[in-house]
Amino acid sequence: MTLLVLDDLVATLDGAALLRGVNLRVAQGEIVGLVGESGSGKSMTALAIMQLLPERTASTGQILFGGRDLTQTAEAAMCAIRGRDIGLIFQEPMTALNPLKTVGDQIAESFMLHEGLAYAEALDKTRAAMDRVGLADIPATRYPHELSGGQRQRIVIAMAIACRPKLIIADEPTSALDVTTQAQILDLLRSITRESGAALLLISHDLAVVASMADRIAVMKDGRIVEEGATRSFFGAMRDPYAHALYEASVHRPARQPMMNKTAPFFVAENCTRLYRKPSLFRADPQPLRAVDHVSLALSPGESVGLVGESGSGKSTLARALLGLDPLDQGTLTLDGVVLDPARKQDRLRLRRKVQLVFQDPYSSFDPRRTIGWSMTEALGHLTEPVSESDKARRVAALLEQVGLAPDFAGRFPHEMSGGQRQRAAIARALMTDPELIVLDEPVSALDVSIRARILDLLADLQAQHSVTYLFITHDLTLLRAVTDRTLVMQKGKIVEEGPTARLLDEPQHPYTQALVAASPDLPAHVAGLQSDV
């Protein structure tokens, strides 16, 4: 039985086309994955089904839900359908909940609204709903800020499924979460839809996530669905060139020379410890958080090292310590045979020159009021020998060219560039002081897959040219496998396992690494499994 039919759905906002004729069917109890890059119209499709498109959006076409055309349904009737027959789960669990209301009250609201229950009865059902999403030990009187990201997403799911809707729409439900949390949330979504017989429209940019969940996959581009098919046969039968390209980019591995003969390390961190103490008026915190706990690592010229772990495992704190941005409570940093003390300004400058950083979000890592050229030259002269203006300009132009940007990008402002261009510029900026080590903190996780593949190629090329060392901080194991020689696994401030990346991922020893590997969706392996089934 068909539950939802989108028939030639078109939507325009102020002359810009959001949707250009979407045709999609979702059967009862079916999981349909909708994949596409940012701006492809995935979220707009979800909002169109809910009839919650931005004001002033003009739309044509039909949305048949259980035979009823939602585009012709009055707002009052739509309010009764939203939350009762269709549940919507959003991407950002951090902001999707009202910070001033308890999570219980927010779930209970659905029951009071759609089932006409009194508050006390609604709270009983809320308890049951929270138990169902695996939050049996969380009191309903908690506020959102008292819960973790994964727990908040469970609350959002509990809200969406409260009234047992026939259709659940999940818009990037796990994109803001850790790998292991993502696996748990996907499991929960799958079991809840199967058990309740609801259909699930799963929207994601991540083909691996969709392939592991969906019965059917639809690929969206520029407001249209360009490819669609049953998951089992989808990857063998892609006809649309864009769908092909999307798949290729998703499994892309840049051509790079693995490190063969490792030379002596140039950068050594020994026994590094960084404590976070709670501020207290009277005495030192007796149990400080050991954010980085006796970590030692040694990096050799030209190698690529991965640092993996969940949020809160201490990855970023360690990176800040290596860059000399934070003091160490214990331990030493040795660069090119010289022991450096980040507490001393001279040593800090030396460290900064040789160790540079590329951030996750290329937009917020540039000063919006400065040109790219200005931001790139800023470090020259402070960290290096004085450089003449013409040399600076030459260096900027040369590096922009190396990262694949025209020299006139030096005069552009960050907002005049795309995300991929900004990340290229960020890499060029990191290369300005001729560093020996670049710390890449989730350098591609904010980028669309096709752009991400090109950035990875660029990083591989630059490493060959500059023989620079990379420290990749990421939670993406597929990425690690593609771009690193060896990997360090961090948990609760400690390195719990390390070794050559391929071996570490194929035969993880530590339980934590095993859990990470088990939780990571692996698209090539999944597709291979599907095709051997056929």
Added chain:
Amino acid sequence: MSPLWLLRRIAGLLFALVAASAIVFVLMDLLPGDPAEIMLGTNARPDTLAALRAEMGLDRPALIRYADWALGLLRGDFGRSLTYSVPVAELVQERLAVTLPLAMMAIALTLFIALPLGAFAASRRKSLTDSTIIAVTQLGVAIPNFWFAMMLVLVFAISWRLLPSGGFPGWSAGPSAILALILPAIALALPQAAILTRVMRSSLLETLGEDYVRTARAKGLTRAEALRRHAFRNALIPVLTILGLQFSFLIAGTVVIENVFSLPGLGRLIFQAINQRDLVVVRSVVMLLIASIIVINFCVDLAYALVDPRLRGRS
């Protein structure tokens, strides 16, 4: 609210009060010449000056004088006015009976106008109603309150003879005492209400764009319900901040408005005391006004915690 949190806030409050009193004292002490000289003018005879100095205790060290004054304030002893020859405390008590109700009426009026009007404008964003409200509040922000007060008198007291143009009959006069405060309260409140309406509107608009409001809509709430149940309280947080600041403007405003309407309030008292160089009164009343602003801001802090669970800490 955790006790530690509350304890810290109270410690902060006490510190601010002590610091403010020290600053007030030092500023008065730093005036060129000394208070006695300022009060008596340049032509005073040396022996009168010396007598006044002795009476005011100016011959003692500054630290002792400060301690004397500060401890006196704590006991409710504000010193003795030189022009009226009565304890300042008595004067203040009498004047507060006018200023306090006036300020309360003005604040109530401000909130009563600004919150609904701002919310109304936000819910009808970019409509004619919204633009009209914006234009009127723009005008309200720009108009000086003393001019506005005079216009109110012209219209309501002189042309229409609905309300008294000034003066205060005393609380024993019953309802006519309240009537006497209506125009001054409106004059004080409207400019503040104009500012607060704009804050309320923009804060609510911002909140309406938040993800959790979209979540509320997806749950099946109507636009108006989502606004009332989820956006409104969140939007109040910035409004509280501005309201806290407005108290100080309001208190400064009473000095002007009480003069325009010849109300025997605290603002008028301080104005007259400055004219008459009655430094004992000036010092104590200024301290009282500052203290009230500090205490009000402390209350605003508590109100934040009531509205926003994130500020409460786990108890």
